[in-house]
Amino acid sequence: MLPSGHEELQKNGYARMASIEDDLIEEDTSLQQARASYSVDDAVDYMLKYTSNASSCNICGKGKCSNKVDTTKYNSAYTHYISVGKHVDCANYVSQALYEGGISTDDTWKAGSSAWIGVSALTKYMTDNKYWTSLSYSSVKKGDIVSYTSYSHVVMITSYDGTTHKYSGHSNDRKNTVININTNTASNYKFYRVS
Ligand SMILES: [Zn+2]
Numbered sequence: 325m326l327p328s329g330h331e332e333l334q335k336n337g338y339a340r341m342a343s344i345e346d347d348l349i350e351e352d353t354s355l356q357q358a359r360a361s362y363s364v365d366d367a368v369d370y371m372l373k374y375t376s377n378a379s380s381c382n383i384c385g386k387g388k389c390s391n392k393v394d395t396t397k398y399n400s401a402y403t404h405y406i407s408v409g410k411h412v413d414c415a416n417y418v419s420q421a422l423y424e425g426g427i428s429t430d431d432t433w434k435a436g437s438s439a440w441i442g443v444s445a446l447t448k449y450m451t452d453n454k455y456w457t458s459l460s461y462s463s464v465k466k467g468d469i470v471s472y473t474s475y476s477h478v479v480m481i482t483s484y485d486g487t488t489h490k491y492s493g494h495s496n497d498r499k500n501t502v503i504n505i506n507t508n509t510a511s512n513y514k515f516y517r518v519s
Contacts, residue, residue, distance in 0.1 A: 362518055364467030367425030371480045371492040374399040375417070378497040384408050392496040405441060406495060414478050416441045417494035418469065421480060425467075425518065427455055443476045450516070457519045461510035464489060469516040470503070479503075 376397045381389035383406050391411045398404050398413075402420055405413045419440040423429060432449055433439040439449040450456035456469060464470070464481060470491060471478045479493030482500050490500040505513070 362426040364425065364518070367421040367518070368467055368480065368482050368492075370421040370424040371417070371482050372499060374420075375492050375494055375497045375499045377499050377501065381406075381411070392498075393494075394497055397497070398494075402435060404494075411495040412441070412476075413494035414476075415443045415446045418478050418480055419446060422450075422455075422518065427518070443471060443478045446478065447471060447514075447516075450518075455518055456516035459515045459517050461505050461507070461513070461515060464505055464515050467518065469518070470505075471514045471516070473512055473514060 374397055376394050378392040378394035378397075380386040381391045381393045382395055383389070383393060384391070389408075389411075393406055393411060393413075395404055395406050398417075399420065402416065405411075405416055419433070419435075427433075429435070433446075439445040447456070450469075451458075459468065465484045466481055468481045469478060470481060477493075479491045479498070481489050481503075482492040483490040489503050489505045491503045492499050492501070505515075
């Protein structure tokens with residue numbers, strides 16, 4: 325076999341480089357599409373759909389539990405984390421809404437995984453992967469995530485009219501309930517925007 329001529333080698337080299345470049349561009353574009361396709365409205369609609377303003381706990385029974393939970397309103401397609409003595413469905417519910425909004429699952433963040441059901445693991449995953457960006461209390465609006473600093477809890481802002489913030493979440497179950505976010509209460513929370 326005769327060695328390829330200079331021109332042919334160059335042509336093959338360019339073709340290979342172009343193909344590698346295409347792969348890189350494709351990867352970058354799919355990442356951007358994943359981000360660009362996130363829908364705050366879809367996530368918020370989900371947060372409003374599978375919760376309620378429960379007045380007692382339907383699992384433990386009225387008077388036996390101080391949690392306000394009604395699992396009959398939950399999306400039965402998902403496992404919930406409400407049982408006697410255990411009422412920890414907040415991150416599970418927010419994860420479902422984030423997924424509904426358009427964030428793709430992976431081996432770390434998928435239904436039932438610790439990053440899906442645990443507040444700190446979810447926060448770490450979402451911030452490490454740049455899905456969540458921290459923000460100041462003064463810019464919080466619909467679709468933003470609120471996590472509590474003094475205990476493990478996470479909810480989503482499901483309404484903001486420029487004055488009043490309302491949130492929705494699980495255990496305690498809340499549907500568009502007023503939350504006071506201002507300079508006096510800001511230190512009780514951390515705020516994140518899905519970006
Ligand atoms: Zn209970």
